[in-house]
Amino acid sequence: MSVDAATVRHIAKLARIAVSDAEVEALAPELNNILGWVEQLQEVDVEGVEPMTAVIPNTLRLRDDVVTDGGKRDDVLANAPAAEHGFFAVPKVIE
Amino acid sequence: MTDYRIHGATGEWEVVIGLEVHAQVTSNAKLFSGASAEFGAEPNSQVSLVDAAMPGMLPVPNAECIRQAVRTGMALEAQINPWSRFDRKNYFYADLPQGYQISQLYHPIVGEGEIEILLDDKDDSTAKRIGVERIHLEQDAGKLMHDQHPSFSYVDLNRSGVALMEIVSKPDMRSPEEAGAYIRKLRAILRYVGSCDGNMEQGSMRADVNVSVRRPGGALGTRTETKNVNSVRFIMAAIEHEANRQVDVLEGGGSIVQETRLWDPDKAETRSLRSKEEAHDYRYFPDPDLLPVELSDDFLRDCRASLPELPDAKRRRYEQSLGLSPYNASVLTADVTTARWFEALLDKLGEAHAQRAGNWVTSELFGALNRLGKTIEDSPVAPAQAAELLRLTAEGTLSGTLAKQVFEIMLETGEDPARIVEERGLRQTSDTGAIDAAIAEVLAANPDKVAEYRGGKDKLFGFFVGQVMKAMQGRANPGVVNDLLRKALG
Amino acid sequence: MTDLTDLGIAAIRDGVRDGAFSAREVAAAFGEAVEKGRALNAFTVETPEHALAAADVADSARASGDLKPLSGVPLGIKDLFATEGVATTAGSRILEGFEPRYESTVGANLFAAGAGMLGKLNMDEFAMGSSNETSAWGPVLSPWRRNDGGNAALTPGGSSGGSAAAVAARLAPGVTGTDTGGSIRQPAAFVGITGIKPTYGRCSRWGIVAFASSLDQAGPMARDVRDCAILLEAMAGFDPKDSTSLDLPVPNWEAALNSDVRGKRIGIPKEYRIEGVPAEIDQVWERGIELMRDAGAEIVEVSLPHTKYALPTYYIIAPAEASSNLARYDGVRYGRRVAPENGNLTDMYEATRSEGFGAEVKRRIMIGTYVLSAGFYDAYFNRAQKVRALIARDFERVWAECDLILTPTAPSAAFALGEKSADPIAMYLNDVFAVPASLAGLPAISVPAGLNDEGLPLGLQLVGRALDEQGVLNAALALEERAGFTARAEAWW
């Protein structure tokens, strides 16, 4: 399949990246090149092959249900572009 | 019961309902971090660097949350998947620091199960089985506050990362009542299992309500999803409103858009949320920071062994082996705290007295708690005290009237009944001497009435009983009083 | 006395221990070199005070006789590692001004072992690049120049380009790098140093800015194999904070170093002989094969049939994971925020990410978003995960026939800045030999093996079985001893 300007805009929207018309112009062929290039995977026979889960055999370890963290609001907010009264602040959301 | 139908201008419509319930898992820490999951703390005080999605932070799953999801699945007789996996659900929102929610799409931890609901508590023939599609674990989001500042919304991440079970029903419900019964029953089971406190006010349980309408038995219509409805009443109201709205749209020649809607409790209506909808495509894929969840046989065995007796089993046992009435059985098992209280009482009193105990709890105790506006958790009378009170009555130490007096005092003072009986001498007496003396006084004081009675005015007997009881301050054994009075009045 | 900056990790450690010089002298010497080397643009932040403080601790530790494995050793830390109280940007504008309140596990391990930090090393933005040209802070210049007198500015490779340049230019005796699809090995080859990517899970990823979680691995870059062994020992280890970390003891790789490879079977994968690779690459590969044969190893031709699919597989999986990993850079909790006048939340997201991310990062986020989007998941991502399984299986099978695999590290010597930046795919091809080991999570090292006609270094890669870092290091040592690579860049900076 080939990526047109509308698709580029849709993808950019999903990725929350503003794109100018010029950028859309430039991105469409670039993405098509890359996608065209990875198309070659379609020729691989993957019949009955399980998708890779853990590259090195390993089992999931679980944490005990103990409170070991939190209580560090200053660290959490330290780098915030906008924080007020112990909250992060973002442009008002109207629901 | 007759089927629920909406009577439209063009004929009858059937409503098809499915519920996605988000239940907060009872745990100390969050699903993937060591921060506390407790409700109502200072903003951002229960946030780890993981919950705030700082660069390079990684999730490590909480064993208890997995255990609780599995126990819940077992309680719903559901398929437990020994191999499951966490996926990322990608979308941007201010309450979602990672830019994705860790959830389970492709391989949920729990598969199909079912819940039996009773449309009429007293009638097993009104039972209906509602299918459960799946249960998966996922992270809760943070909280946005919109009314604190003119141009900012504030973000509190305390809830960010708290463990939720999403319990997805099949579209098996056909009326608001069935949906209500389903939620109540699910809540009861979760509370019995101890995997969720079921506190809807605090949002530990909320439902996404999927509703569609169709001609009875016809093909499924397009559904809408009304998100985050947080009370049984609202869920039922939302279904009713949404179903009628859909019928109006369809009969007006329109069609239903598959969309997300919002329940507005003040206006008692659902509203479209299309704003937040635009271009949503969650791009689920397995979370590469986590390995598959593999449950050992031992783990599964322990989960099963830790399950308590569940409401249905308990209800049947109360009816069949304790001989309780269907009504008492269902009232006493409806909530785990009531059942626990009742069984603590039976421990002391003995199951032989189960019926009397059941009647006393459902009438006397519930009546009193209602009056005092208290729940059974904060009942001023403990199960052991209630057992003692019932024993004193059974022994004849207390008459029904005395028992009521003693119970009132217990409610006020929290004292043990035996002590109350001792200190206030509220013991019932069959002492014929004392009773004869009292009778003699009463007769002497009312010669005219005695004459009338002897003249055939039988109904005055009750008057004499009352007077004698009064003279005995209610402590006389009523049976004895009757006998002796008859003799005395000859 | 020799210039202290000519010393490697082992020499510094031993010299400090034996009192040949003080740790402070070492830290000061490298601090000076870092300052003098600014023309290379290898560092994004310089932290001489950190290195000196660690040095003073080392000097008093020596007095009190409790030296640690890296006491007195100053290191450079790639800017992908979160460093407590020190700006960490991952080479991106979107993290401008971010000062972590935490230390990456690997960094903490190194500092606990006595090392100090000279500064943060420049890199391709979010480790996405093979030439360091995607860094928001400008490209790193290779200390090397072609012998044609042209003085063309060359790339040190990427993404760990600052790391590579710093070691090659003697600004640091050793550094940390990260390798997702060759980001340690390719730059090491381009500047004539040694770098190893351990088995996936050996080094904790906690506190390392994520690019592609299922591929990212930290590793050391240094002047020789022994120094890499020493650093890797300190960096590696189980970390309960990383679910993918391997719960295994860390072997004493340095102590067990042994260049005797007699009887070892070295596999030469025929699929790695690809069209259009310059003759000099085949020549250095042939030379490597000869050297290993001389060393008594048995050379066997082997086959890794799915090799040609490794790169396209990588360019689906890595961008897909990255598109999700980079969603957290939204201008809410840290880094840059660009909020248009009375714009809403979405406007802020889009402006922040549009201005904060560079072209290559945006390109990969877009690709990753596309391959995961509705309807394409199975055709792209899921298929790529299956092919990845086949690639891993190729290696599993081949270990029956050989103990190690020897290949070129990169398909060319260092190229000039700007030479490939216009063509993404040409750039991606740099990692054609490095990516298969990444997809299979296997340990792989790059060792300098010679110079091309233009006087630029060429590297050879050795790939081993999962967890067999020792075998990889030993074979690399044998190669190093025989290749006798001593060339170094003339200081022009």
Ligand SMILES: [Mg+2]
């Ligand atoms: Mg839902």
Ligand SMILES: [Zn+2]
């Ligand atoms: Zn959900």
